[in-house]
Amino acid sequence: MKYVDEFRDPERAAVLIAAIGDLARSLDRARERPLHIMEVCGGHTHTIFRYGIANMLPAEIELVHGPGCPVCVLPMGRVDDCVAIAEAPGVIFATFGDAMRVPGSRKSLLQAKAEGADVRMVYSPLDALALAHENPQREVVFFGLGFETTMPSTAFTVLQAEAEGVRNFSLFCNHITIVPTMKAILDSPDLELDGFLGPGHVSMVTGTRPYEFIARDYYRPLVVAGFEPLDILHSLWLVLKQIVEGRCEIENQYGRVAPRDGNSAAQDAIGKVFELREFFEWRGLGSIDHSGVRMREAYAAYDAERKFAIPALHVADPKSCQCGEVLKGAIKPWQCKLFGAGCAPETPLGALMVSSEGACAAYYQYGDLEGLRAKRAANAA
Amino acid sequence: MNKPEPGKLLRPQRKLRDGVHVAKVTLAHGGGGKAMRDLIDDVFVSAFDNPVLAPLEDQARISLADLALHGDRLAFTSDSFVVDPLEFPGGDIGKLAICGTVNDLAVGGAKPLYLSCSAIIEEGVEVDLLRKLARSMAEAAAAAGVAIVTGDTKVVGHGSCDKLFINTAGVGVIRAGIDLGAHRAEPGDAILVNGLLGDHGAAILAARGDLRLETRIESDCAPLNGLIDALLDACPEVKFIRDATRGGLATVLNEIAEASGVGVEIDENALPLRAEVAGFCEILGLDPLYLANEGKIVVVAPAAVAEKARAALTAHPLGRESAIIGLVTDGPAGRASMRTKFGGKRVVDMLVGEQLPRIC
Numbered sequence: 064m065k066y067v068d069e070f071r072d073p074e075r076a077a078v079l080i081a082a083i084g085d086l087a088r089s090l091d092r093a094r095e096r097p098l099h100i101m102e103v104c105g106g107h108t109h110t111i112f113r114y115g116i117a118n119m120l121p122a123e124i125e126l127v128h129g130p131g132c133p134v135c136v137l138p139m140g141r142v143d144d145c146v147a148i149a150e151a152p153g154v155i156f157a158t159f160g161d162a163m164r165v166p167g168s169r170k171s172l173l174q175a176k177a178e179g180a181d182v183r184m185v186y187s188p189l190d191a192l193a194l195a196h197e198n199p200q201r202e203v204v205f206f207g208l209g210f211e212t213t214m215p216s217t218a219f220t221v222l223q224a225e226a227e228g229v230r231n232f233s234l235f236c237n238h239i240t241i242v243p244t245m246k247a248i249l250d251s252p253d254l255e256l257d258g259f260l261g262p263g264h265v266s267m268v269t270g271t272r273p274y275e276f277i278a279r280d281y282y283r284p285l286v287v288a289g290f291e292p293l294d295i296l297h298s299l300w301l302v303l304k305q306i307v308e309g310r311c312e313i314e315n316q317y318g319r320v321a322p323r324d325g326n327s328a329a330q331d332a333i334g335k336v337f338e339l340r341e342f343f344e345w346r347g348l349g350s351i352d353h354s355g356v357r358m359r360e361a362y363a364a365y366d367a368e369r370k371f372a373i374p375a376l377h378v379a380d381p382k383s384c385q386c387g388e389v390l391k392g393a394i395k396p397w398q399c400k401l402f403g404a405g406c407a408p409e410t411p412l413g414a415l416m417v418s419s420e421g422a423c424a425a426y427y428q429y430g431d432l433e434g435l436r437a438k439r440a441a442n443a444a
Numbered sequence: 445m446n447k448p449e450p451g452k453l454l455r456p457q458r459k460l461r462d463g464v465h466v467a468k469v470t471l472a473h474g475g476g477g478k479a480m481r482d483l484i485d486d487v488f489v490s491a492f493d494n495p496v497l498a499p500l501e502d503q504a505r506i507s508l509a510d511l512a513l514h515g516d517r518l519a520f521t522s523d524s525f526v527v528d529p530l531e532f533p534g535g536d537i538g539k540l541a542i543c544g545t546v547n548d549l550a551v552g553g554a555k556p557l558y559l560s561c562s563a564i565i566e567e568g569v570e571v572d573l574l575r576k577l578a579r580s581m582a583e584a585a586a587a588a589g590v591a592i593v594t595g596d597t598k599v600v601g602h603g604s605c606d607k608l609f610i611n612t613a614g615v616g617v618i619r620a621g622i623d624l625g626a627h628r629a630e631p632g633d634a635i636l637v638n639g640l641l642g643d644h645g646a647a648i649l650a651a652r653g654d655l656r657l658e659t660r661i662e663s664d665c666a667p668l669n670g671l672i673d674a675l676l677d678a679c680p681e682v683k684f685i686r687d688a689t690r691g692g693l694a695t696v697l698n699e700i701a702e703a704s705g706v707g708v709e710i711d712e713n714a715l716p717l718r719a720e721v722a723g724f725c726e727i728l729g730l731d732p733l734y735l736a737n738e739g740k741i742v743v744v745a746p747a748a749v750a751e752k753a754r755a756a757l758t759a760h761p762l763g764r765e766s767a768i769i770g771l772v773t774d775g776p777a778g779r780a781s782m783r784t785k786f787g788g789k790r791v792v793d794m795l796v797g798e799q800l801p802r803i804c
């Protein structure tokens with residue numbers, strides 16, 4: 064595939080791997096313990112596993128898989144709210160497919176559908192708006208989910224619904240924003256992260272400025288990274304180069320897609336429709352201040368939280384769940400007490416096992432655990 | 445009793461009824477009376493016409509002596525087909541219902557002989573569409589050299605099924621001396637496929653239309669008994685064959701690893717994949733390893749005969765793009781993995797749920 068295969072060239076990969084190895088071995092620090100680099104985005108995690116990148120890296124580097132999978136971090140209580148809305152009379156509940164399987168405290172949307180709720184899988188919020196046109200007697204609720212990557216399309220859909228005077232369309236807003244969560248991770252005392260691969264498609268909307276505090280206040284390098292395997296390796300090399308040279312900067316490897324200032328039309332639409340919540344709960348991480356958005360008063364007519372009586376009950380994560388420690392790089396997924404013992408992709412307990420982009424599910428599905436353990440043992444010796 | 449001669453139309457012993465004169469199926473066509481007989485005669489009997497079916501008894505009667513000519517064990521299988529849409533590029537539910545059951549028999553080393561056909565029809569379906577699908581079944585049966593010798597028809601109310609579901613069961617006879625099984629893989633054995641992967645899954649998804657993607661990808665739906673015959677003739681040492689249908693190649697690899705307690709390692713560079721399918725997966729975030737096929741088999745053969753097996757597959761029209769894609773390793777047991785084109789290695793696990801619903 065032209066313009067795709069170029070980013071998957073094994074020869075270039077070998078050159079980058081060698082260069083990364085040289086940089087890593089030149090660091091005294093890396094001899095004490097491996098460098099922990101977090102890829103923030105679930106899309107990066109997916110690429111790393113799909114192409115087997117973790118095993119290609121030298122033993123001096125360990126990747127820590129971040130919280131950037133919106134499906135994973137959705138708390139059970141919000142899934143319960145989705146089910147309650149979907150089961151309300153007359154409702155068509157429209158959702159992206161990967162949210163269907165996320166377990167609530169009683170059931171998932173997939174189970175609710177099996178029991179008779181009208182849950183439809185859509186590929187875009189505009190498909191949900193089209194459903195509202197086709198079913199004027201029904202209330203169509205779109206399950207808005209994701210970071211700044213998906214926020215603009217949801218915001219534009221609400222604006223279009225308003226412009227068209229559609230009355231039977233609303234949004235159940237669960238959009239979240241990544242920066243406060245990165246800050247929460249950076250603030251934790253047991254943090255063991257040496258640098259970041261920054262989110263690529265979030266940055267396409269927000270630009271790279273929102274990360275500047277990470278270099279300025281926390282002295283950690285961050286490179287906004289693309290999603291092809293060579294993007295990941297190139298970005299890792301850039302992070303290491305900063306560490307070796309004693310720099311802490313925000314660099315942009317994904318300039319072909321993510322401009323420094325982001326996309327102003329998308330930012331305007333987001334600003335028009337959404338406002339920050341005081342706090343939002345993340346599965347595995349707990350409540351984080353200013354980490355979610357809700358709809359502004361002006362769009363109350365399109366806000367499912369105002370239109371429906373939503374239970375909005377808090378459901379605690381399972382006690383022994385160690386997602387938070389995995390996210391901070393304190394433990395590896397397979398070191399969690401529940402990994403494969405009660406928590407598995409069929410029956411996820413923690414956030415990171417929920418979607419294929421979650422770190423634990425990715426290890427479970429794609430991870431060469433034997434290889435990684437061997438590498439870790441070699442490193443410890 | 446005579447063996448059926450598929451493809452050759454023989455007049456049935458009972459005169460066919462007049463036929464259906466309405467455009468759509470109604471509940472009356474499932475009522476057990478004249479309307480039902482009209483539908484069965486018009487749509488199914490006239491298309492499937494063969495001497496075993498012709499008496500229209502409640503069961504097909506098959507000579508044991510004739511069966512024994514083909515081998516020493518009976519193979520018996522059943523499969524239901526609920527594909528949506530009913531017609532898609534490269535096939536339809538009728539062709540699929542024949543090929544699926546023929547292939548399930550053939551991968552066990554059996555010569556497929558007789559099939560049943562049970563149709564569950566939703567009221568309101570066009571009779572012309574049923575006629576077309578039944579003809580498609582008859583053509584696929586003729587191509588596979590099997591006869592449809594018994595069947596059943598039910599009509600259900602609107603919403604009780606989606607247009608048409610078909611069940612086919614089939615019997616075949618396993619040739620003497622052949623014992624294929626997923627448990628027989630040993631370290632060093634080669635793994636082969638008979639061609640391009642994922643065409644069926646991609647064709648169905650594109651045909652649904654809700655993605656508004658235009659492709660030229662056609663389903664690979666085909667009866668594989670001829671190909672498998674050629675393979676086993678050339679290479680009786682073959683240890684295992686399975687068709688990579690739902691769950692795709694990845695699922696079969698895991699089944700081999702699990703049943704034999706071995707590791708399986710494939711090479712991404714060796715996988716035969718159509719550029720269109722690769723692009724389709726790229727856009728939709730699908731993994732071609734998990735896409736369904738309806739005309740592809742995975743073969744385990746001892747390394748010494750791997751090249752001979754590949755040559756035998758390649759010589760057949762349904763195996764032109766055959767390839768040796770990997771090998772059986774001594775572990776970790778139960779685990780399938782892939783060397784990626786990029787130079788890494790990843791695990792190839794089974795899917796938890798469905799990547800796509802109702803593909804067959």
